[in-house]
Amino acid sequence: MARWGCSPCLRRRRLLLQVLQALTALAALVALGAAGGAAPRCHHTHAYGMLAADCHDVQLRDVPQALRSDVKALDLTMNRIREVPAGAFARYASLELLYLDDNAVAVIEDGALDPLSRLRVLSLALNSIVEVPRSLLRLPSLQRLVLSRNPLAPESLAAALAAAPEDGPLQVLALAGCRLRALPPLQRLPRLRELNVSGNPLDKVSAAQLAPLCSLRVAALGDAHATLDFCDCVLLREWSERDGLQLHPPQALDCAGRHGETAGAARCANSSAAREAQALRAQCGRTLQAQERDEQRRRLWAWVGAGAGAVAAALALLALCCWCCRRRRARRASPARTPARSRKNCDEDEEDFAPMTKKYTK
Ligand SMILES: *[C@@H]1O[C@H](CO)[C@@H](O)[C@H](O)[C@H]1NC(C)=O
Numbered sequence: 001m002a003r004w005g006c007s008p009c010l011r012r013r014r015l016l017l018q019v020l021q022a023l024t025a026l027a028a029l030v031a032l033g034a035a036g037g038a039a040p041r042c043h044h045t046h047a048y049g050m051l052a053a054d055c056h057d058v059q060l061r062d063v064p065q066a067l068r069s070d071v072k073a074l075d076l077t078m079n080r081i082r083e084v085p086a087g088a089f090a091r092y093a094s095l096e097l098l099y100l101d102d103n104a105v106a107v108i109e110d111g112a113l114d115p116l117s118r119l120r121v122l123s124l125a126l127n128s129i130v131e132v133p134r135s136l137l138r139l140p141s142l143q144r145l146v147l148s149r150n151p152l153a154p155e156s157l158a159a160a161l162a163a164a165p166e167d168g169p170l171q172v173l174a175l176a177g178c179r180l181r182a183l184p185p186l187q188r189l190p191r192l193r194e195l196n197v198s199g200n201p202l203d204k205v206s207a208a209q210l211a212p213l214c215s216l217r218v219a220a221l222g223d224a225h226a227t228l229d230f231c232d233c234v235l236l237r238e239w240s241e242r243d244g245l246q247l248h249p250p251q252a253l254d255c256a257g258r259h260g261e262t263a264g265a266a267r268c269a270n271s272s273a274a275r276e277a278q279a280l281r282a283q284c285g286r287t288l289q290a291q292e293r294d295e296q297r298r299r300l301w302a303w304v305g306a307g308a309g310a311v312a313a314a315l316a317l318l319a320l321c322c323w324c325c326r327r328r329r330a331r332r333a334s335p336a337r338t339p340a341r342s343r344k345n346c347d348e349d350e351e352d353f354a355p356m357t358k359k360y361t362k
């Protein structure tokens with residue numbers, strides 16, 4: 001009796017508990033929304049036909065974590081982001097365009113950008129980056145990288161460039177105003193089309209340094225063009241006429257009056273420096289051709305593989321049809337005899353295998 005009597009109060013207590021639980025869950029949700037408070041300051045839009053998040057100039061101190069994770073373009077320019085920690089972009093693997101210009105970024109932790117395997121454009125101009133992340137040039141889709149106006153450490157930049165895969169997709173590299181005194185090593189960028197190193201106090205620029213860039217079409221050298229020797233200038237002019245290389249400023253191709261002019265343009269063409277530069281350029285051309293051949297071969301094999309798969313599937317289907325037809329015909333011809341015959345076959349098989357079995361069980 002007592003048990004029955006207490007049942008309603010028990011039920012009421014349970015109900016109260018459930019209401020309390022629901023309330024706490026709601027409170028937690030509200031708190032979460034407030035913590036991800038960055039999101040309301042950003043807004044989602046469509047730009048260039050893709051989902052974009054516009055977080056430009058909204059006083060962010062961190063990369064916001066409450067945006068849609070399928071966002072493809074993210075504008076974080078003009079904020080106060082100082083640090084990009086390792087997990088900052090883990091949620092945004094779909095990003096193709098990322099603009100982080102004009103922040104206070106001083107540290108990009110190792111691996112922070114690694115999840116961005118689809119990133120095509122990364123703009124980090126006007127920050128305080130000293131150490132270039134080692135894996136930056138290994139981003140597999142990166143075509144345009146802007147690091148202009150950062151106090152880059154030359155060794156760190158060189159290390160990142162040395163780690164670039166030779167068949168990487170990088171086409172545009174902007175290093176304007178990075179306090180560089182020498183051009184970084186650019187041997188591993190055979191596809192680079194645009195290089196901007198203006199506004200750097202470069203001690204010397206030579207044709208040999210640009211020679212490994214056989215796809216280069218635009219090179220902004222800034223004041224450093226004045227350090228080109230006569231013969232280097234003649235060589236660059238040749239590439240400009242033959243391959244369409246544009247130099248900025250255009251005075252870079254005014255060769256008269258430069259250091260070493262006494263050599264004469266004809267003798268320049270046969271100097272050891274010129275031959276070395278031409279050799280580097282030819283090497284780059286061969287690398288590109290080899291990559292193209294590999295790519296064609298890969299495509300061909302993919303086709304062959306797909307074709308072979310289709311043929312095998314068709315043959316398998318045909319064999320299955322034949323087998324079915326034959327079985328049906330056999331059944332129709334003598335429905336009773338078939339099992340007996342197959343039984344006999346099995347016995348024969350057993351006899352055939354008997355000596356072998358004996359041999360192996362000994
Ligand atoms: C190179 O970069 C500087 C600084 O960002 C810019 O003003 C200039 O227009 C760029 N030059 C070219 C040819 O893109």
Ligand SMILES: *[C@@H]1O[C@H](CO)[C@@H](O)[C@H](O)[C@H]1NC(C)=O
Nearest residue numbers: 266267268269270271272275
């Ligand atoms: C170029 O230089 C090499 C040796 O340095 C010489 O044998 C050759 O005749 C020169 N060619 C021309 C066209 O001057």
